[in-house]
Amino acid sequence: MSDRETSLEAIIDFSHPGFRLCLNIQVPTAGVTALIGPSGCGKSTLLRLLAGLETPAAGHIRHGDQVWFDRARRIDLAPRHRRVGLLFQDYALFPHLNVARNIAYGLPRGVDRDTAIALWLSRLQLDGLAARRPDALSGGQRQRVALARALASEPAVLLLDEPFSAVDFSLRQALRLLFQEVVADRPVPTILVTHDLEDVRQVADRVGVLIDGELRQSGPTAEVFAQPCDAEVARVLGWHNLLPVSSWDSRTACGAWGSLPLALDEPTISADVIAIPPDGPRLDPERGLPIEVVRVTDMGGYHAVWCRLSDRSPLRVHLPRSAPCPTPGLRTRLDVPVETIIPLPARSAALPFALPLTTATLARRDP
Numbered sequence: 001m002s003d004r005e006t007s008l009e010a011i012i013d014f015s016h017p018g019f020r021l022c023l024n025i026q027v028p029t030a031g032v033t034a035l036i037g038p039s040g041c042g043k044s045t046l047l048r049l050l051a052g053l054e055t056p057a058a059g060h061i062r063h064g065d066q067v068w069f070d071r072a073r074r075i076d077l078a079p080r081h082r083r084v085g086l087l088f089q090d091y092a093l094f095p096h097l098n099v100a101r102n103i104a105y106g107l108p109r110g111v112d113r114d115t116a117i118a119l120w121l122s123r124l125q126l127d128g129l130a131a132r133r134p135d136a137l138s139g140g141q142r143q144r145v146a147l148a149r150a151l152a153s154e155p156a157v158l159l160l161d162e163p164f165s166a167v168d169f170s171l172r173q174a175l176r177l178l179f180q181e182v183v184a185d186r187p188v189p190t191i192l193v194t195h196d197l198e199d200v201r202q203v204a205d206r207v208g209v210l211i212d213g214e215l216r217q218s219g220p221t222a223e224v225f226a227q228p229c230d231a232e233v234a235r236v237l238g239w240h241n242l243l244p245v246s247s248w249d250s251r252t253a254c255g256a257w258g259s260l261p262l263a264l265d266e267p268t269i270s271a272d273v274i275a276i277p278p279d280g281p282r283l284d285p286e287r288g289l290p291i292e293v294v295r296v297t298d299m300g301g302y303h304a305v306w307c308r309l310s311d312r313s314p315l316r317v318h319l320p321r322s323a324p325c326p327t328p329g330l331r332t333r334l335d336v337p338v339e340t341i342i343p344l345p346a347r348s349a350a351l352p353f354a355l356p357l358t359t360a361t362l363a364r365r366d367p
């Protein structure tokens with residue numbers, strides 16, 4: 001079956017009091033699609049709508065040829081008929097069932113129960129816990145039981161809300177690898193909601209950035225991380241050094257923090273903010289922005305140096321270990337190579353409806 005036949009597509013318009021989610025999304029079968037955004041932007045709500053636990057005011061949801069929801073045609077498939085593997089932030093385990101029975105709950109017909117339970121207990125490092133009830137598990141154990149239940153059900157679509165958030169660093173790493181194996185083994189449209197950018201970088205093939213119920217940017221993971229479309233998206237992607245610009249032209253950007261040269265052919269975009277990648281700048285007492293070093297952290301391969309600019313704006317730079325390591329309190333200057341500076345608008349429009357959907361998830365609010 002081609003990817004087009006089994007991808008998940010949805011056009012959704014939905015409101016809570018004071019909040020509106022309005023977007024158009026296509027999730028291909030191959031690979032993982034991560035969904036990130038600030039708290040309250042609508043990520044969990046979108047998963048609930050796709051799973052059939054909330055009903056859109058308008059739109060449609062389709063998995064391959066199967067229509068799950070179509071407001072105009074009055075189709076609204078019950079959640080149990082959508083075959084969605086779901087993991088919620090609160091795990092939603094059955095409190096009266098032990099671990100084994102929770103995992104077995106969604107097993108497809110024909111699967112040997114005991115073998116499948118043993119397999120998933122072992123894969124998620126839950127051996128020895130089969131007979132425990134959820135209230136006798138740690139948060140991380142509960143989360144893994146919920147993940148096992150979602151994966152074991154051989155779903156047609158996987159919707160996972162923060163599936164690795166409650167476990168320690170090394171287990172998280174192991175779970176990411178396991179998850180990638182499982183998804184590669186049985187490709188289904190998969191949405192991974194997470195606040196952890198490492199999850200996105202390591203696991204996701206594509207990423208969509210949701211802000212205020214709209215999809216602001218989406219595309220291949222590396223591309224989105226390298227080229228955020230605006231300062232709000234850049235913040236979601238973990239960019240630190242975003243300096244507001246009060247005036248600018250193609251040669252200079254100025255703000256309360258000072259001024260920096262620009263090298264734009266022409267001022268084609270509205271630059272409200274300049275972004276300074278942390279690896280570009282170098283300390284140089286002779287040139288650049290005046291700074292005071294506030295804190296230095298040894299990150300293993302490099303030193304992270306937190307500085308304050310003249311207006312007390314924070315800035316973080318990464319210095320190679322081969323460079324002299326500054327001490328807190330040092331007043332010096334920061335030479336920022338002109339070619340590393342990225343001008344960004346503060347906020348761009350949501351993705352328009354009519355773009356092709358293969359790499360993109362699209363959104364628009366009504367005017």
Ligand SMILES: Nc1ncnc2c1ncn2[C@@H]1O[C@H](COP(=O)(O)OP(=O)(O)OP(=O)(O)O)[C@@H](O)[C@H]1O
Pocket residue numbers: 016017019037038039040041042043044045046
């Ligand atoms: N049952 C509800 N009634 C009214 N408003 C709700 C309800 N559930 C969620 N909301 C609101 O809808 C918006 C989106 O919530 P949602 O839980 O989808 O956000 P989120 O992006 O998943 O957030 P987080 O990252 O914190 O989990 C929020 O403003 C939230 O307060």
